[in-house]
Amino acid sequence: MTQKITDQEIRNLVIERLKSISDESSLMIGGDKKLSKSDMIKSVKDGDEIGQKIIDMQMTYLRDLASGKLMENIMSL
Amino acid sequence: MAGILITRPNHDQITTYLSQWSEYVITLAKSRGKSVFDLFSTKAERKYFEQYLESKKPNFLFLNGHGSSDVICGFNDDVLLDEAANSSVVKGLLIFARSCNAGEHLGQILVDKGVKTFIGYSKSFSIAINNHYVFRPKDDPLAKLFIEPSNLIATTIIKGNTVQEAHHRSLLEMRKTLSEMISSDIPNKKDYAFALYNNMIGQVVIGDDQAKI
Numbered sequence: 001m002t003q004k005i006t007d008q009e010i011r012n013l014v015i016e017r018l019k020s021i022s023d024e025s026s027l028m029i030g031g032d033k034k035l036s037k038s039d040m041i042k043s044v045k046d047g048d049e050i051g052q053k054i055i056d057m058q059m060t061y062l063r064d065l066a067s068g069k070l071m072e073n074i075m076s077l
Numbered sequence: 078m079a080g081i082l083i084t085r086p087n088h089d090q091i092t093t094y095l096s097q098w099s100e101y102v103i104t105l106a107k108s109r110g111k112s113v114f115d116l117f118s119t120k121a122e123r124k125y126f127e128q129y130l131e132s133k134k135p136n137f138l139f140l141n142g143h144g145s146s147d148v149i150c151g152f153n154d155d156v157l158l159d160e161a162a163n164s165s166v167v168k169g170l171l172i173f174a175r176s177c178n179a180g181e182h183l184g185q186i187l188v189d190k191g192v193k194t195f196i197g198y199s200k201s202f203s204i205a206i207n208n209h210y211v212f213r214p215k216d217d218p219l220a221k222l223f224i225e226p227s228n229l230i231a232t233t234i235i236k237g238n239t240v241q242e243a244h245h246r247s248l249l250e251m252r253k254t255l256s257e258m259i260s261s262d263i264p265n266k267k268d269y270a271f272a273l274y275n276n277m278i279g280q281v282v283i284g285d286d287q288a289k290i
Contacts, residue, residue, distance in 0.1 A: 017268075020268060021265075021268040021269075022265050022268065024207060024208050024209060024265070025205055025206060025207055025208060025219060025265050025268070025269070026205070026206050026208055027203060027204075027205050027206075027269065027272060028090060028091040028094070028203060028204050028205075028206065029201050029203045029272075030091070030143060030144075030177035030178075030201040030202055030203065031091075031143035031144075031154075031177060033089075033090075034090050034091075034206070053201060057201075057203075057271050057272060057274075057275045058271050060271075060274070060275065060278070061270065061271035061274045061275070062271075064274070065259075070255075070274065073277070073278065074251075074252040074255055074256065074277075075252075
């Protein structure tokens, strides 16, 4: 039986992945400010606009990686 | 004669990174004998942008700056191009916009108005940086993974190749980098694969992909 992953589970997954990011680096997503690891984690926990962008990006990546679509995308070039 | 107009605002950290990394594109263009109109820093405002478009008549625009699905901006987010763009001014242009989301909506509008080809991003464009290099962006090895594939679009076009070839080479470069990131044990590298993948799937070509300058 397939169980749907909840929004909170998704948020937790993304937070765990973000925790492994080095403190020496930051991410700049377009016009948003420079985001440290703690900034990203806070945004995801708060569910703000940046947090949602990070979740979307992470989940697209993970889903495409798991389904093979990511490898298809990169190998089809 | 083919002329290239480049906007290089530098009013915040990400635009500063893009501005400095765009210097490689300028150097290449000049070495190829191209006329380069470099709208650097405060020159990347609408009044100068429009002035140069009308007087210099470049055929390739390489635009760096913030954006959205409806606008491409310059210095201090001054809007350079939006849905109200003048058809007679943009007609026949080849535009590469390194601006978030402009490929989602504005790109098609510009092509409908006569832009020959638009290449850009239908999603946010992201860069990961190593904090030790914030004052030396061009030496940042992490930012390089994100910006070099994007620069490749501009340099491939400047070398006389089609937009399709430029897009393809850029994607190949991102593929190579992604493969290394996914299999890497190096913390910074693998942690940002998701952001590079987002850049890759967001890169779009609208209009005539066989266009060249």
